[in-house]
Amino acid sequence: MANLFKSFSTWIIIGVIAAILPLIFDSSFALTLLSKMGVLIIFTVAYNMLLGQGGMLSFGHAIYFGLAGYASIHIMNGIGAETLPYFPTVLFPLIGAVVGLFFGSLVGYVSTRRAGTAFAMISLGFCEMVTAMTLIFVLFFNGEDGIQTDRMVGPEPFGISFGPQIEIYYLILFWCVITVALMYIITKTPFGRMSNAVRENPERAAFIGYSVRRVRWQAFALSSMFAGAAGSLHALNYEHIGFESVSVIQSGAVLFMAFIGGAGHFLGPIVGAIGLTYLDSTLADYTEAWLLYLGLTFSGIVMFAPGGLAGLIVMHGPIARTDKKLLTSLVKPYLLAIGSVVTGLIGLIGIIEMLYFRSLISKGEGEVIIFWTEFNANGITSWLIFIGLILGGIFLSKKTFPMAKESWDHAISVVKTEISHE
Amino acid sequence: MSNVLQLKNVSKSFGEAKIIKNLNLDIKKNERHAIIGPNGAGKSTLFHLISGHYKLTSGKIKLNNKEINDLEPHEINRKGLARSFQVTNIFPKMSVYENIRCGILWSMGFKYSIIRLVNGDKELNNKTNSLLEEINLKHCAHIPAGLLSYADQRALEIGITIAGGADTLMLDEPTAGMSNSETERAVNLIKKISEKRTLVVVEHDMGVVFDLADRISVLVYGEIIATDTPKKIRENKAVQEAYLGTEDH
Numbered sequence: 001m002a003n004l005f006k007s008f009s010t011w012i013i014i015g016v017i018a019a020i021l022p023l024i025f026d027s028s029f030a031l032t033l034l035s036k037m038g039v040l041i042i043f044t045v046a047y048n049m050l051l052g053q054g055g056m057l058s059f060g061h062a063i064y065f066g067l068a069g070y071a072s073i074h075i076m077n078g079i080g081a082e083t084l085p086y087f088p089t090v091l092f093p094l095i096g097a098v099v100g101l102f103f104g105s106l107v108g109y110v111s112t113r114r115a116g117t118a119f120a121m122i123s124l125g126f127c128e129m130v131t132a133m134t135l136i137f138v139l140f141f142n143g144e145d146g147i148q149t150d151r152m153v154g155p156e157p158f159g160i161s162f163g164p165q166i167e168i169y170y171l172i173l174f175w176c177v178i179t180v181a182l183m184y185i186i187t188k189t190p191f192g193r194m195s196n197a198v199r200e201n202p203e204r205a206a207f208i209g210y211s212v213r214r215v216r217w218q219a220f221a222l223s224s225m226f227a228g229a230a231g232s233l234h235a236l237n238y239e240h241i242g243f244e245s246v247s248v249i250q251s252g253a254v255l256f257m258a259f260i261g262g263a264g265h266f267l268g269p270i271v272g273a274i275g276l277t278y279l280d281s282t283l284a285d286y287t288e289a290w291l292l293y294l295g296l297t298f299s300g301i302v303m304f305a306p307g308g309l310a311g312l313i314v315m316h317g318p319i320a321r322t323d324k325k326l327l328t329s330l331v332k333p334y335l336l337a338i339g340s341v342v343t344g345l346i347g348l349i350g351i352i353e354m355l356y357f358r359s360l361i362s363k364g365e366g367e368v369i370i371f372w373t374e375f376n377a378n379g380i381t382s383w384l385i386f387i388g389l390i391l392g393g394i395f396l397s398k399k400t401f402p403m404a405k406e407s408w409d410h411a412i413s414v415v416k417t418e419i420s421h422e
Numbered sequence: 423m424s425n426v427l428q429l430k431n432v433s434k435s436f437g438e439a440k441i442i443k444n445l446n447l448d449i450k451k452n453e454r455h456a457i458i459g460p461n462g463a464g465k466s467t468l469f470h471l472i473s474g475h476y477k478l479t480s481g482k483i484k485l486n487n488k489e490i491n492d493l494e495p496h497e498i499n500r501k502g503l504a505r506s507f508q509v510t511n512i513f514p515k516m517s518v519y520e521n522i523r524c525g526i527l528w529s530m531g532f533k534y535s536i537i538r539l540v541n542g543d544k545e546l547n548n549k550t551n552s553l554l555e556e557i558n559l560k561h562c563a564h565i566p567a568g569l570l571s572y573a574d575q576r577a578l579e580i581g582i583t584i585a586g587g588a589d590t591l592m593l594d595e596p597t598a599g600m601s602n603s604e605t606e607r608a609v610n611l612i613k614k615i616s617e618k619r620t621l622v623v624v625e626h627d628m629g630v631v632f633d634l635a636d637r638i639s640v641l642v643y644g645e646i647i648a649t650d651t652p653k654k655i656r657e658n659k660a661v662q663e664a665y666l667g668t669e670d671h
Contacts, residue, residue, distance in 0.1 A: 188539050190532035197524045200513040206495040207473065207505055208586055209528030218534055 008181070015177045022169055029281075031165045037277045038172035039233045042179050044257045044269040046226030051255070052263035053187060054219040055199030056112075057120045059251055060127025064104050064224035066246025067130070068096030068231030070141065073149045073241050080153040089151060089162050092236060093175045093229040100228015101221055108220030112213055115202065127248050134243035146242030149235070162236070172233050179226050184266060186222065195219050256294065260301050262308025271309055289356050293349075322415045330407050337397070337404040344393020346371070350386030425484075426451045426590055426620045427472065427503075432481035434464075434471055434644075441467045443644040444481070449590075454621040456631045459641035460664075465624045466508055468641065469594050472622075473505045474498040485590065500528065504588035508595045508624075510575045512582065514568030518559050521567050521578055523550045525585025557581040557611060573604040577611060590620045597630055609633060632656075640664065 018038075022031055043065055050056040072092055078084030087095070111122040134141035141147070152163045160167055186192045194215050198205045202212045235241045244250060253276075261272020276294070283290045305312050320327045350370050354377040357368040368377045375382040427449035434442040441464045449455050457465055470476040472483055474495040483491045490498050513521050523540065526549055532538060540546060554560045557577045562570065567578055576596060583591060596612060597605045609630055612621070625631050631638060632652045639649040642664045648655060655661055 185539070186536050188541060189536045190527050190538060190540055191534045191536045193520065193524055193540055194527065194534070196516060196520075197513050200515055201511060203475075203507075204511045204513060204582070205524075207499055207511075208525045208582060209496050209499040210534075211494065211496045214534060218536075222536070 011177070011181055011184075015173070018173050018176075019170070022166055028165065031169055033278065033281050035165065035169045035172050035237050036281070037274050038169070038176045039230050039237060040254070040257065040273040040277050041270050042176055042230035042233070043227055044254055044261070044273040045180055045183050045266075046223050046230060047254045048258045048263055048266075048269040049183060049186070049195075049219055049223035049226070051258050052265070052268065053192065053199065054195045054216060054223075056115070056216060056219070057255075058123040059120055059248060059255070060123035060125075060130075061223070061227055061254060062246050062248075062250035063107070063127055063130045064100040064227040065231035065234065065250065065254075066134075066241065066243075067103055068099040068228035069235035069241040069245050070147070071099045072096055072232040072235040073147050073239075074140075076149045076151060076153060076236075077147070080150055086154045088157075089154070089236070090171060090174075093179075093232045096228040096230070096232025096235075097225045098228070100231065101225035104224020104228070105217075105221040108217050108224065112216040112220050115212075115216070123251075124248065127246070127251055131243060131247045134246060141243065144243060146240055146245075148240050151236050151239050168237055172237065175229060175233060179229055180270070183226060187266060191215070191218060256298055258308075260298060260308055262310025262312075262314075264307050265310035265314050268308050268310030275309075287353060287356075288360075289352055292352065318415045319411045322418050326411045326414060330404075330411060333400070333404040333407040336400040340393055340396030340400045342393075343396060344390050347386045347389030347391075347393055350375070350382070350389065354382065354386070424451050425449060426486060427622070428482075428484040428487075429472070430482045430484075432468075432471060432483060433479045434467055434476060435479045441644050442471065445641075445644065445646055447639060447646060447649070449620060449622055450637075452618060452620055453636040454616055454623070454634055456635035456638045457622065457624050457641055458626075458628075458631055458638060462643075463641045464644045465641055466594060469505060469592055469622075469624060473503065473592065499586065499588070502588045503590045503592065504583045504586055505592040506579045506583045506594055506596060508598065510572070510579055512567045512575060512578055515566055517564050518567050518570065518578055519550060519554065519563040522553050522581050522585050523547070525582040526550060526553070526587075529586040553581055553585055556614070558607075573600055573608070576600070576608060580608075580611060580615065584615050584619075588619075590622070591616060592622045594624050595626060596623065597625065597627055605630065 018034075021034055025031075025034070047058070047061050050058050050061065072095055075084060075087065075095060076089075076092070079086055107126050111119055111126070114122065135143050151168070152161050162168055162171065187196075194205060194210050195218075197208075198210070198212050198215045205215065206212050231245070234245065257272035257276045258269040259272070260276065261270065262268025279294075280290070283293070287293070301308060307315065316327060316330075319330070353370045354368060354375065357377045367374050369375075375385075425448045427447070429445055429447040432442055432445045432447075433440065445468070457468065459465055467476065471478055471491075474490065474493055474497070478491050481491070482489060485498070485501055485503055488501065490501060490503075493501075513524065516524070523546065526546060527540075530543075530546055530549075532540075532546075551560070551563075554563055557580060559570075559574060559578060559581065562574070567575065570578060580593065580596060583593070593612065597608045600608060605627065612623070612634065621634075623631075623634065625634075635652055637649060638652055638655045639646050640655065640658075640661050641647075647664060648658050648661050650658065
């Protein structure tokens, strides 16, 4: 019990911090952003039950998120029109969960017969199919416009109408804590362990008595269930749902968040959901090329840090446990390496921004603001500066990266000798 | 003695190629039975057939008098047959401890539960620890299994194989690629774990085979040409010609 409390204390602290956040950042922009983060944290952690925990790459997980959203909005409208009996708004994510579980079980039964590429392709196919359906079955999905609702229906217990955004934020937070805690606990159950085992080695898993298909199917269904809960909250948050919520774009977004955050670690998707949602809302104001940077980041992570951000942190765990000094010895070479990469990136971003600027406004004034500084996109000087930064970054990287790698190799070799001496 | 495993007229073809031809084999309860034969004789295929990894082309396989030839691998495992692989087959990124614990889960009735916690179950964790002691891997319980030495990974594989408490064990070349001292350690481990169990083992190292086996079957081009005690197998003319003899040249 003490252990259980200890493992939950971190969650409680995070929950409390999240609860007081709106008091610190009280702008409506911040509140909207925090609400969105909460919804996407649930969705991304749910998605990672497949990707990270179960080793299944899905390109179509938005189906369960989106369909749950549609169902929630229809039911809410039904309650509003008094064609349906009253159902408390607080419990709406349960509706989403049921819808997600239903469709997840159905589609999962088919798609989890196959693994790997075939599974990924089937998920993509279903996603395209459902997206097409939203445009065909207009009566239910209302095509490209999607459907609206008014979340202020029924009685208002304790004066909570869920009209103000702050009330929706706390509703999202409440469900975020519950669902993420549940998904965390699930990783500690026999099913959760076997889900990892199937990811690692399906053949072996079968020969210790487990049906690989059943494990995958269950993972798929549960993951869809939690995605459905997130979809309900998404619908309540915006009082609107559209076809893009079931689409490949939404499916891709959740994949990006889980992967960049780090699919191999439970906290990774949470980091990814928070980080990318924040960047999506803020960077989009600064640059039109934000999606390009997102794509570059994703490619970079896939190539150089397949464990995502969480993976980068976790891989230093053994070093920190062996000797704290070993870890501090890595700081300097790392900072140098990061510094050289950042130098090159500043150059790259400068070039991209100027190209983008010129492709939009090819004539007239060439003043473009990059990193809070004014540059002339028509003048040779600004181009030379940024090209110089790129070349400088490459030059410095060639010097600093081997240093960083050497320090890392040294640290790891120390750790390995420590282990073998035990 | 009763037969634990019975193979009747078992055949397996891949396209035109007949790998196993009308094979008959009886494995007695609690014996240590070695299957030997030259490369490409079909030993591994035979293992895959018995464990459900491949489906039979024709014939019948019975485990404890119940037909198993139409069952999936996990169903056969639940009936008390466990196997290891020629190529090390573990969960590389999970800890050594977790590897063993996963092996135990089904036999203790945990099934696909999402309401029980694996850390909280005393019996499960005690069992895991005692099994780790049995295979001498307690000291590296929390290291990712993929980081173990080759010999230790083989020992872990045997550990996973016996973890589910199966009565019938099938080991596919358990000592392949090991040094002499590692082989000795592995053989001692196999002897220890196969007490009161039925063991079927495929092995190339004749020293290991004659040390370990109560009976030996010789498989040549998909057919069993002899099944007998080690002493009689050594004296068997056909076996000498087909298999052992070639090693003396």
